[in-house]
Amino acid sequence: MFTPGSKFFLGLTGFSLAVCVLYIALVDNATGGAVALLSIAAASGVVAGLSLFNRDGEVAVGDTAAPAGAEQLPSSMWPLIASVGFVGVVAGLITHPIVFFLGLIALLAAGTEWLVQSWSEGASSDKAYNASLRGRMLHPLEFPVLALVGLGIIILSFSRVMLAVSRDAGAIIFIVAGAVVLFVGAIFALKPSLKKTLVVGICVASAVGVAASGIAAASNGLRDDLVKAKKEHHFSHKECGEEEGEHFDHLAEGTISMRSNPIATVELRDGKLTARELGVDKVTQTITFPRSNDATIIFRNKDEKEARLTAYLGTKAVQDGVVEEVLNCTQMIGIDHEQALTFKIAKPSMASEKPYTLTVPGLEGQSIEIMVP
Amino acid sequence: MSTTTRRIVAGVSGLAATSFLAGCAKDAPQDTWQPKGSNAKIIDDLQQPVFAIAGVVGVIVFCVVVYCIIKFRDRGQAMPEQTHGKPALEIGMTILPALILAGVGVFTFRTVFDLSKTSDTQMVVNVTGQQWWWEYDYPAQPELGITAPIITSGQMVIPVGTKVLLRETSRDVIHSYWIPALNGKRDAVPGRVHTLRLDADKPGIYAGQCTEFCGLSHANMRMETIALSKEDFAAWVANQLADAKSPAENTLAKEGEAVFLNQCVRCHQVNGLKKADGTPAIAAPDENVWSGAAPNLTHLMSRNTFAGASWDLLNKKCRADVWGASSETVGKKYLAGVSEECLNQTDLRRWLRNAPAMKPMYADPKQLTPTNGKYRGMPNLGLSEDDIDKLVAYLSTLK
Numbered sequence: 001m002f003t004p005g006s007k008f009f010l011g012l013t014g015f016s017l018a019v020c021v022l023y024i025a026l027v028d029n030a031t032g033g034a035v036a037l038l039s040i041a042a043a044s045g046v047v048a049g050l051s052l053f054n055r056d057g058e059v060a061v062g063d064t065a066a067p068a069g070a071e072q073l074p075s076s077m078w079p080l081i082a083s084v085g086f087v088g089v090v091a092g093l094i095t096h097p098i099v100f101f102l103g104l105i106a107l108l109a110a111g112t113e114w115l116v117q118s119w120s121e122g123a124s125s126d127k128a129y130n131a132s133l134r135g136r137m138l139h140p141l142e143f144p145v146l147a148l149v150g151l152g153i154i155i156l157s158f159s160r161v162m163l164a165v166s167r168d169a170g171a172i173i174f175i176v177a178g179a180v181v182l183f184v185g186a187i188f189a190l191k192p193s194l195k196k197t198l199v200v201g202i203c204v205a206s207a208v209g210v211a212a213s214g215i216a217a218a219s220n221g222l223r224d225d226l227v228k229a230k231k232e233h234h235f236s237h238k239e240c241g242e243e244e245g246e247h248f249d250h251l252a253e254g255t256i257s258m259r260s261n262p263i264a265t266v267e268l269r270d271g272k273l274t275a276r277e278l279g280v281d282k283v284t285q286t287i288t289f290p291r292s293n294d295a296t297i298i299f300r301n302k303d304e305k306e307a308r309l310t311a312y313l314g315t316k317a318v319q320d321g322v323v324e325e326v327l328n329c330t331q332m333i334g335i336d337h338e339q340a341l342t343f344k345i346a347k348p349s350m351a352s353e354k355p356y357t358l359t360v361p362g363l364e365g366q367s368i369e370i371m372v373p
Numbered sequence: 374m375s376t377t378t379r380r381i382v383a384g385v386s387g388l389a390a391t392s393f394l395a396g397c398a399k400d401a402p403q404d405t406w407q408p409k410g411s412n413a414k415i416i417d418d419l420q421q422p423v424f425a426i427a428g429v430v431g432v433i434v435f436c437v438v439v440y441c442i443i444k445f446r447d448r449g450q451a452m453p454e455q456t457h458g459k460p461a462l463e464i465g466m467t468i469l470p471a472l473i474l475a476g477v478g479v480f481t482f483r484t485v486f487d488l489s490k491t492s493d494t495q496m497v498v499n500v501t502g503q504q505w506w507w508e509y510d511y512p513a514q515p516e517l518g519i520t521a522p523i524i525t526s527g528q529m530v531i532p533v534g535t536k537v538l539l540r541e542t543s544r545d546v547i548h549s550y551w552i553p554a555l556n557g558k559r560d561a562v563p564g565r566v567h568t569l570r571l572d573a574d575k576p577g578i579y580a581g582q583c584t585e586f587c588g589l590s591h592a593n594m595r596m597e598t599i600a601l602s603k604e605d606f607a608a609w610v611a612n613q614l615a616d617a618k619s620p621a622e623n624t625l626a627k628e629g630e631a632v633f634l635n636q637c638v639r640c641h642q643v644n645g646l647k648k649a650d651g652t653p654a655i656a657a658p659d660e661n662v663w664s665g666a667a668p669n670l671t672h673l674m675s676r677n678t679f680a681g682a683s684w685d686l687l688n689k690k691c692r693a694d695v696w697g698a699s700s701e702t703v704g705k706k707y708l709a710g711v712s713e714e715c716l717n718q719t720d721l722r723r724w725l726r727n728a729p730a731m732k733p734m735y736a737d738p739k740q741l742t743p744t745n746g747k748y749r750g751m752p753n754l755g756l757s758e759d760d761i762d763k764l765v766a767y768l769s770t771l772k
Contacts, residue, residue, distance in 0.1 A: 261565050263540070277512070279491050279538045279568050288512035288522055290501055292658065292665025293544050294564055346659035348642065373510040373522035373669075 005056040009048030016041035032094040039090045078114035085110055113138065154207060157214020163226060164217035240310055240329040252298050252340040262340065263287065263295045266309060266358055266368055269302040273358070273366040286369045289356070292346050297358070299330050300338040307360050308332050311370070313345055314352045345372045402580035403553045409579060410555040410572045411536075412488055419484045423477055430473070488557070491568055494538040498529060502541070502548030502561040503664035504587060504749050505594040505732070506681035517606075523613045526668040527682040530599045532606035533576050539569040544664040545749075549585035552598045558584050573600030575700040578677075578707070589733040590750065595682040605704035609675070612708075612772070616645025617671045620770050629767025632760050640667035640751075643771065663735075663747040673771040674711040680732055680751075684720045691715035710772050718765060725761045727753045 002010070020037035024030050088103020120134035158177075162170045184206075188199060221227070253265075264277045264287045274283040289295060299309035313326040330339040345356060349372045356370035408417040496517055501508045511523040517532070531537045541550055541561040550569060551558040559569035573579065583594035601609060620626035630646070634654055638646065642656040658667040673679065677687050677695060685692050691714075695706045724731055734750025741747065756764070 263566055277497070278540055278566055279494055280497055281492060281494075286513065288499060288510060290499060290510070290542060290544075293501060293542060295542070295566070296564075344665075346665060347655065347657075350644070350653060351655040371513065371522050373524040 003051060003056040003058075006048045006052040009044045009051055012044040013041050013048055016044065035090065035093050076114065076117060078110045078117065081106055082110035082114060112141075150207070153214075154210050157211045157217075160214040160218040161210075163222050164220050166223060240308075240327045249339055252338045253300075261296050262298045263289065265298045265300060267300045267302055268307050268309075268360055268363070271303065271363065271366070273360055273363065273368060275358075275368045285367075286371055287358075289345055289370045289372050291348055291372050292344065294342055294344045296340050296342045298338055298340050299333060301333040301335060304335065306332045306334055307363070309339075309341060310359050310361055311341060311343055312354070312357045312359070313343060314347065314354075314356060345370070348372045402578075403582065405553045407554060409574055409577065411574075412556040412570055412572065413554055415484055415487050416557055419480055422480075426473060426477070488570070489568075491538055491570060493536055494570070495535045496531065496537045498531070498537060498539055500529070500539045500541045500550060500561065501544055501666070502550065502583065502587070502594075503544040503666060504546065505583070505590040505734070506668060507548075507550070507583075507594070507596045508666060508668065518610045519614075521614055523610065524669045525613065525672065525676065527595075527678050528597045528599055528676045530601060530606065530609050531571065531573065532603050533573050533600045534603075535572060537571045539571060541567045541569060544666060546587050547585050548583050548587050548594065550581070550596070551584045552579050552581035552596070554579045555598060560585055571598065573598070576600050576602050576605070576704050577700055578696055578703065588749070589735065590681070593681055593683040593732045595678075597678065597682055599707055601704045601707065605708055608708055612675060613672055617643050617771055618645070619647070620767060625763055625766040626770050627767075629763035629765070632756075632763050633767055636754055636756070636760075637670075637764070642667075642669045642671070644669070644671040661747060663744040663749045667751075670768070670771055673768055674716075675708075675772055677707070677711070679721070680724055680728070683732060684724065685717050686711045686721065687715050688717045692717075711769075713769060716765075716769060721765060721768070722761055724751075725754075725756055725764055729753055 016037050020034055020041065023037060024034050027033065085103045085106030085108075088099055089107060090103075092098070092100025092103050116134055116137050120130045120137070123130050123133050161173065165173065184202065188194065222230070253262075262278065264275050266273065266275045275285065275287050276283055277287055287297075297309075297311075301307050309330045311328045313328060315323040316326050317323050328341065328343045330341050333339050349356060349370075356372060358368040358370060360366065405420075406417070408414040496514060497512055499510045499512065501510070506526055507529075508524065508526045509529045510525075511519050513519055513521055517535075539550065539559070541559055542565060543561040543563045545563065547563070548561045549558050550561055552571065555571045555573055556569060559567050561567065577600055579598045579600065581596045581598065583591060583596075585591075587594065620630055633641075633643070634646070634648060638654045638656050640656055640658040640661050642658075643654070646654040648654045656667065659665040661667075668679075674686065677685060677692065679686050687695060691712075695703065698706045720731075728734070728751040729737075730753070732750065734752075735741070735744070735748065738746075738752075
């Protein structure tokens with residue numbers, strides 16, 4: 001009943017399963033090894049089934065041989081991709097989810113393509129008809145996916161280039177690239193007689209060039225000012241001491257998200273600090289701040305020198321018997337500039353010995369009280 | 374008429390009649406067709422004609438489709454002559470809807486701008502949504518008698534005929550504030566402040582509900598706006614500004630205060646409540662609740678509802694008396710608060726006994742890993758019946 005080949009693979013399956021059971025029972029944190037052993041068991045089990053089904057590939061009496069001169073079916077790359085996908089799925093289970101999902105996508109794509117191709121190749125004896133049948137089934141799926149992947153690669157590559165080069169170089173590259181695309185596109189449109197191979201060659205070379213530039217730029221990393229800006233905590237500055245940050249919003253209300261976002265705007269003008277709450281058309285020295293909720297204040301400097309806004313947010317115990325003030329500050333804001341300051345106050349005003357306040361260091365007798373109900 | 378046809382006609386007629394009669398419901402506090410404030414009227418002035426136009430177009434299309442289905446149904450007749458295109462009809466059928474939409478668009482834009490006007494605001498209330506209740510804090514506005522910030526929840530109280538600006542935000546996920554009788558919806562988004570204007574023509578209780586799906590108990594996140602006359606509003610403000618008074622010694626309520634200090638003050642603030650050493654008891658919801666806040670209970674019994682306005686603090690009889698009151702008497706009845714006779718002890722006790730059993734919340738300690746051990750909503754505190762008796766007695770004093 002069992003062929004020699006199938007016996008070998010069935011034995012391997014049983015052995016793998018037995019080892020897997022022992023491994024799980026005896027080894028702590030056995031997930032990775034168990035997955036590997038189960039994968040071996042599954043793979044050898046499938047091969048055992050195949051081996052059993054085709055009797056180890058031996059021709060039996062009564063089998064009909066293929067007619068002489070019968071056309072061989074073209075080779076297919078899908079089994080190879082499917083196996084790569086399967087390996088990716090298994091490897092991803094013990095390494096990283098991204099590997100798992102890439103493997104799964106490859107497995108599903110290869111499975112679908114393989115299935116439809118096999119079905120279409122057996123539809124008739126006419127190769128051209130079979131190919132058109134396959135196209136009708138798969139092209140509506142293949143073309144959008146390929147376009148998406150291609151565009152995604154080009155956009156991602158181009159963005160890496162723009163983040164790696166200086167601002168000025170970025171602007172020049174953008175203008176030049178746009179002009180080249182427009183020019184080449186116009187040539188293609190005006191000269192429909194151009195050889196198809198030439199058009200395809202130009203497009204492929206350009207795409208490869210952009211992708212290669214993207215890879216080179218990505219391996220080079222972000223340009224210096226972006227690296228530094230990334231280290232600074234935008235909107236949650238705590239620079240109440242020596243100035244470090246450079247990359248912050250100099251005109252915070254100019255950004256769309258800030259227009260409806262701030263709970264109040266605090267302005268320094270002619271040595272006076274005043275506030276305006278959102279929706280209330282009058283100045284005030286007291287603003288109400290939501291409790292336990294991040295909220296944003298915009299500080300606008302209309303004075304004649306640089307200034308920073310400091311928020312006093314109560315105290316916190318740093319060790320037994322030692323408390324320190326909790327401060328949050330903007331950077332030093334230039335004249336006519338502004339910055340958003342986001343913070344959260346968890347306790348109501350009644351929990352603080354001193355009122356929560358907004359002040360400008362060096363400006364005596366001026367403060368905005370923050371009421372937290 | 375065949376039996377099948379008769380059944381279809383009867384079924385369709387029944388559905389139509391049911392839909393028509395549903396529109397006659399009297400107890401429909403969230404009816405969008407009964408505006409009670411100027412902004413709601415602005416919306417109504419737009420939606421009435423738009424609905425009429427849409428209705429007429431809908432009826433015409435429906436009739437034409439039904440006519441075609443019946444008139445040209447397959448009766449075995451020969452295939453009629455097929456023609457391609459009819460430019461005059463096609464152009465006409467493109468231009469006519471475009472004109473209708475352009476007309477509707479003009480009035481819609483005007484309405485949007487009218488609704489966004491805030492320059493003549495007379496009062497401000499900060500509205501904060503969180504899973505699953507609404508908090509209202511009133512900044513100090515001395516011209517309205519609000520000399521210090523007021524904080525309350527569930528029911529927002531406003532003076533009648535006053536243009537109130539709501540500044541909405543959220544502490545956790547996106548919610549949406551909607552009192553249909555007073556204005557349209559506005560999302561409350563974490564990290565942002567959105568404005569919405571309300572005003573009420575007459576004193577009354579106007580119901581609403583969160584209209585942005587916000588998690589397990591979204592359906593239990595309700596709210597009411599209470600519009601009071603200027604005099605009644607002044608009385609309400611005066612009461613809200615006062616601290617809670619400690620109950621008399623040797624009473625059940627005093628024992629309840631001790632239970633409150635032991636269990637509830639971890640999250641719920643009662644202004645004026647003092648610890649045994651005489652220092653103020655400050656709640657720390659930021660350490661226990663994911664959203665960082667829990668309702669302030671200083672004047673719990675001045676509200677008619679609790680638990681996200683989903684359950685009544687008033688029993689059925691008293692609730693019907695307040696909600697059914699005329700605009701002349703509703704203020705006085707609301708300001709009377711929840712008396713001992715009117716307290717809905719059943720639901721309040723059920724809530725204290727096991728809150729998550731009444732309102733689905735992420736209160737199972739086993740499910741708190743994603744929130745670093747903090748609750749979303751009130752957990753089951755495992756209170757004894759004795760403690761519940763004491764707490765009810767204490768809470769009843771928070772007028």
